[in-house]
Amino acid sequence: MGWLKINVDASVREGIGVGVGAVCRDEEGCVVWGLTEQMREMIDPSEAEALAVYVGLKEAARRGHQHVIIELDCSMVIDALKLQKRGRSEIYLLFDDIHSI
Template identity: 50%
Template sequence: MTGWSKPNEGWVKVNVDAGVKEGWGAGFGAVCRGSEGQVLWGLSERRRSSMEPRMAEAEAVFMSIHEARRRGHTNIVVESDCKSLIDALKMKETGRSDFHLVLYDIYRSYNSFVCISWSFVSRKYNRVAHELAHWGSMHYGRNTWAGVLPCTAQCLVDSDINE
């Protein structure tokens, strides 16, 4: 891959990321972009409670696909830089841990979409979602945007298509 790549016509791509820091809590970020690379929406959330990083990444995916469903998207590609999470989603991994309970919630969301696919992407190509996950470090609660993101994230959008 030579940069962030656009989804196919009729699809959206949702890049997600999470950040966890002791004493800080957990931050989640997502950006949804259309087939021309345009920002459709973004979100950022910060919670006071901390959690294991893979669990935070799973929460970010669940939150993001819920938002995609709410906004009426039917064909989505979800990209994350957490390979173990993407592998678990692709294999429909099951278990009894809190992580697996979040996976189960994600699996239950499948029927809301015509098609949903999972893709691992290196952190280099997940910078916008990463920025939004850490932007939340300054703001507790959820923030959402339509079309345009906070300045630092928007600058990354403008620079990352097929760098």
Template identity: 50%
Template sequence: MRDWVEARWREMGVREQARFMVGCWALWEHRNKVVFYQREVDPGAVIKRTWDVVEEIDGGGCGNGGNEDGGRRSQVQGRRKGWEKPQEGFVKVNVDAGVKEDNGVSLGVVCRDCEGRVLWGVSCVQEQVWEPQVAQAVAVLEGVKEAHRRGNSMVMIESDCLHVIDALKRKAKGRSVLALVIDDILAASSSFVSVLWSYTCRVNNSVAHALAHLFPRIVGRVVWSDDLPPIVNNAVSFDLY
């Protein structure tokens, strides 16, 4: 089996390799549902899940742009960095979270308009202990709630956590902590005129990341309007859009 995989891997293009790796991950995810939750799994759902995730990665601006040959063009696109403007009339809210080694989580949120101007930002440190994906979902919830408080009505929420964005797009249901936070996010965002869920690479989420790690040991919440701290403004200045 190993020899076959290695031989096929060398023959694959970049996109095919992505499909293979995501397929392995999807199989493992569905295997866990069978083993730990005794849930029946439709093989077609595994294939659909694989294709959806690959398309989502391509759409996040971090893939090879759909090139099968894995050539120079795909390598250049794969290195592309930079925040991208939302469509006219929308604001984009980027979010990120970090799990602290000494317990608790830190959250970062930044809102920019369609010209790239910073409208507001949030840095938050909480004592609760969450799994990384739950922390990322809580960061999304923080962004949605602050956007609502600010009166933003057409909002694009962007995160570098693909699992959370995928769950929001699917309006995933369940009894886990993550599923409950997803429910809270969907309920809180229902008042928007329009809301879009967007995945991006971590390198394109640098401003929210900087805000999430601004006060790593101080529990509390700080909100900025217009002018962010200098260290975060530096991240904005180096963003490409």
């Protein structure tokens, strides 16, 4: 009770760019909000998944949601976020931003 679940996903299309999306649902499964964003910049699929997490959490924070569960299908991103892995590539900057939210 009182928690929201945010499903996030990303898509990378060669020559087109990256799309990320998030859908937030309440405890009854009703949609609270959703969003999509597109970029022409090409990034790695794992980085796109991390970007989707960031975008979803940023929107949740903007709306004042404090208790959220994130669901995604990229095990590399899930493991890196759980273990709070550190690194120097762009994706680790995203992980830092996610943890700061």
